Amino acid sequence: MKELSKTVTKTILTGIQPSGVITLGNYIGAIKQMVKMQEEFKSYIFIADMHAITVPQESNLLHENIRSLVALYIACGIDPNKNIIFIQSENEYHANISWLLECNTPFGELSRMTQFKDKSSKNNNFCAGLFTYPILMAADILAYDVDFVPVGIDQKQHVELTRNIAIRFNKKYGETFKIPDAYIAKEGTKIMDLINPIKKMSKSSENPKGVIRLLDNLDDIRKKIMSATTDSDCKIIYDIENKPGISNLINIYASITGQSIKEIENYFANQNYGEFKKQVADVVTREIEGIQKRYYAIINSNEIDNILSENINIVREIAKNKFITMKRKIGLYR
Ligand code: AQP
Numbered sequence: 001m002k003e004l005s006k007t008v009t010k011t012i013l014t015g016i017q018p019s020g021v022i023t024l025g026n027y028i029g030a031i032k033q034m035v036k037m038q039e040e041f042k043s044y045i046f047i048a049d050m051h052a053i054t055v056p057q058e059s060n061l062l063h064e065n066i067r068s069l070v071a072l073y074i075a076c077g078i079d080p081n082k083n084i085i086f087i088q089s090e091n092e093y094h095a096n097i098s099w100l101l102e103c104n105t106p107f108g109e110l111s112r113m114t115q116f117k118d119k120s121s122k123n124n125n126f127c128a129g130l131f132t133y134p135i136l137m138a139a140d141i142l143a144y145d146v147d148f149v150p151v152g153i154d155q156k157q158h159v160e161l162t163r164n165i166a167i168r169f170n171k172k173y174g175e176t177f178k179i180p181d182a183y184i185a186k187e188g189t190k191i192m193d194l195i196n197p198i199k200k201m202s203k204s205s206e207n208p209k210g211v212i213r214l215l216d217n218l219d220d221i222r223k224k225i226m227s228a229t230t231d232s233d234c235k236i237i238y239d240i241e242n243k244p245g246i247s248n249l250i251n252i253y254a255s256i257t258g259q260s261i262k263e264i265e266n267y268f269a270n271q272n273y274g275e276f277k278k279q280v281a282d283v284v285t286r287e288i289e290g291i292q293k294r295y296y297a298i299i300n301s302n303e304i305d306n307i308l309s310e311n312i313n314i315v316r317e318i319a320k321n322k323f324i325t326m327k328r329k330i331g332l333y334r
Pocket residue numbers: 015016017018019020023025026027028029030048151152189190191192200201202203204205
């Protein structure tokens with residue numbers, strides 16, 4: 001077993017899909033939380049590439065985004081000595097476990113997942129994986145007997161499903177899985193699209209002007225912030241309902257500088273939107289410049305391959321043991 005450079009008792013598992021270059025939203029909402037949690041927990045952090053293919057992906061781009069996401073995790077401060085970073089599809093036992101769980105999950109329960117209803121209503125031509133992916137997520141989690149799964153509120157229902165699947169399996173076949181809890185970070189800020197600030201900033205957004213990607217050119221990032229949608233009121237006040245654009249920029253500034261919303265409102269009380277946006281652009285580009293420097297130093301290095309190769313052996317062994325236990329309990333053996 002890999003010796004992590006820390007002593008911890010509780011375990012978490014978390015991942016991001018390589019469905020595009022990650023955004024400032026992913027960084028603030030997910031990666032910064034992971035960096036904080038790495039001191040307190042043993043963390044399995046994976047590239048959720050098998051989840052990414054539940055919607056169409058261009059294969060060359062997907063391939064690039066997988067490696068790029070590993071480098072970005074590290075460049076953003078996820079320490080490979082304190083976390084087990086791995087690529088989901090390299091551990092074939094996730095899919096194997098998922099099938100055994102699928103055959104133990106009622107269709108009706110899966111049909112109630114609101115995220116499936118949302119996503120499938122936007123595109124009639126969706127694949128079956130979009131429907132069953134919460135079970136793959138259950139497999140990701142249950143394979144490692146983790147204590148907590150850090151998720152946004154939109155994913156809470158999937159952790160509930162995971163718990164139900166595990167409780168039911170334990171009851172039917174005997175104790176097999178630890179029952180995980182969702183871990184909803186209090187300070188998890190949702191970053192909105194810069195052009196349409198009532199919509200979440202997303203990797204797969206069609207309008208690049210509304211999205212800041214961590215590998216965007218720094219001048220482009222500055223331009224995107226300077227042309228972010230605001231309002232005509234000219235007051236730098238946090239009011240999500242009536243001033244979503246300005247509130248989003250305040251959230252971004254607060255998340256990066258660590259200042260409170262009140263402090264920011266006071267500091268910018270007599271300044272105009274142009275000056276405020278310029279300062280938001282300054283802190284964002286400074287933060288991303290540091291990430292990009294670290295990213296370009298490691299993206300083509302052996303370091304990434306060494307980390308992934310070491311870790312895949314660790315996680316494959318754990319998931320394989322869980323798979324074998326499940327098979328025996330179900331009766332799948334000679
Ligand atoms: N705008 C956001 N603000 C705060 N947090 C965000 N996250 C995503 N967007 C924001 C968090 O980042 C993690 C990424 O999860 P994911 O890649 O599995 O999927 P997602 O939430 O669907 O992310 P995207 O960027 O919107 O991807 P696409 O466009 O592919 O659907 C999660 O922890 C999420 O909460």
